[in-house]
Amino acid sequence: MNDNITRVEHLTDDSGEVRELTAEDMAAFRPIGEVLPALAQIIQKRGKQKAPTKERITIRLSSEVVEYFRESGEGWQTRLDEALKGYIADHRKAA
Incomplete structure (x- = not known):
């Protein structure tokens, strides 16, 4: 868990605001199923849209x-x- 705290602190500036994410930051993200598997099971994914309605x-x-x-x-x-x-x-x- 300490590793996660370090990562979060790394994403904030001195005032605690989240800084703009870089491509390197995005590349380091992991799928939710790896990080929080219980939450990943709860979240329902939207199915593929069969035909665009709009x-x-x-x-x-x-x-x-x-x-x-x-x-x-x-x-x-x-x-x-x-x-x-x-x-x-x-x-x-x-008409």
Whole structure:
């Protein structure tokens, strides 16, 4: 355990803040199953996604729209997606 404490101290600066990790730091990391096998058994891994349900795009929106949804907190992009789906549903009925 003393070895782990030394490693953690090595990753912090003089004030105790975690410093930026280097490629060397990352290379020294070990899989969670080696370090904490009991925790590794508890953590469930997400299965491979069978088919993408969403498409990654770049879109430019007015700052008013973005601010409105961001102010609603975490999950704002999902709520924006739902609002757009509602718009589509309403306009498909009208057509």
